[in-house]
Amino acid sequence: MQDLMVKEITVSIFRYDPESDKHPSYQTYSVPSKERMLVGDMLEYIHENLDGSLAYRWECRMRLCGGCTILINGKPGLICREQAEPSMTLEPLPFLPIVRDLVVDRKSLLDKIYSVPPLTRQKSPVRLPEPIAHEVILGLRVPRQCVQCLACVAVCPATEVLTADLFLPPKLIQIAGFAIDDRDTVDRVQESEESNLFDCACCHACEEVCPHEINISEKVITALRNKTYEHGIGRGGRYIKAFYD
Ligand code: SF4
Ligand code: SF4
Ligand code: FES
Known part of the structure; x- marks a missing residue:
């Protein structure tokens, strides 16, 4: 101050x-x-x-x-x-x-963040107005808040260990935004795994610097991990799926 x-x-x-x-x-x-x-x-x-x-x-x-x-x-x-x-x-x-x-030069990291495929609907014609659940709308607020400022990237220990491009919190935020949308047909579980979802240490350092106070570890990392567990994959996924089942 x-x-x-x-x-x-x-x-x-x-x-x-x-x-x-x-x-x-x-x-x-x-x-x-x-x-x-x-x-x-x-x-x-x-x-x-x-x-x-x-x-x-x-x-x-x-x-x-x-x-x-x-x-x-x-x-x-x-x-x-x-x-x-x-x-x-x-x-x-x-x-x-x-x-x-x-x-x-932010381009190299922004290219990786924007490489996430956009929302892809099923081929069948969309009925308009398109029904979308209230929880989905609420969930979509989180990824929409991210402005790709890279502040979280600068403090994230997982990003540092993985040489600054293999684990990117804002990329996982993009993926989470699509993963919670029922209309999306892309395999976001596989995409999360390929983006090193399980390398997050849940240290909360990113949340302390995020200008939009995004709760990354809970709303993004945990949400995506839960999705992978539902599919029985991810670290320990087979055992955790047993609890879901
Ligand atoms: S909570 Fe995860 S994403 Fe956030 S800084 Fe820590 S390791 Fe990185
Ligand atoms: S600090 Fe917040 S707004 Fe900035 S890139 Fe990370 S999650 Fe997005
Ligand atoms: S000038 Fe645009 S976020 Fe600061």
Whole structure:
């Protein structure tokens, strides 16, 4: 929380241009503080008044595009959500290639998240208006909230161990969104298994940084694991299915 008595913010920012710099460095700026100043406001002040060469992403400014995540004092957060503090260090997200300064190339991970096949209906003609159960509508709210900001990816131990692309919480969120929809005909159980569903350690670290407070371990991981158990697969699935039966 910002200390309103502090008139100036001291911020150390990671700087690196892979095309011209041999090594990354940190540059320190002093910024006049304002009440309820967001990290994004502070970066905008620096860009407009102190250093126009600073690169950062700041697009929708409404926590919707998911593109502005950086490490704020070592913790991933959206610059359009987190408040500036009297002393800060800002760095780019780990795992991803640096384009410049705080901007990373998110494409490789987003491609994997968006590789999940969309909802696929049966071939028979759809009766309109299409019936959809109330529980399904409620369940669909969770995946719809994910803005693919990758904050959870930056703290997930399973993602780290599996070298940042084989286990992706936002990909499992996409799969879960389709798996709970009765109209879908794709084998989401197999898809979950192939996406390393059982490597989640249920540590809840992702939930602590998610800007939309998505309960990933319960609403996504556990929900998908229960689906695999119903099919008698997954780690220990044969034994757990015996309880279902
Ligand atoms: S609960 Fe699972 S998905 Fe979330 S950070 Fe921990 S291991 Fe990763
Ligand atoms: S689950 Fe939350 S933290 Fe992870 S990508 Fe989606 S919105 Fe971001
Ligand atoms: S600017 Fe779009 S989520 Fe922050």
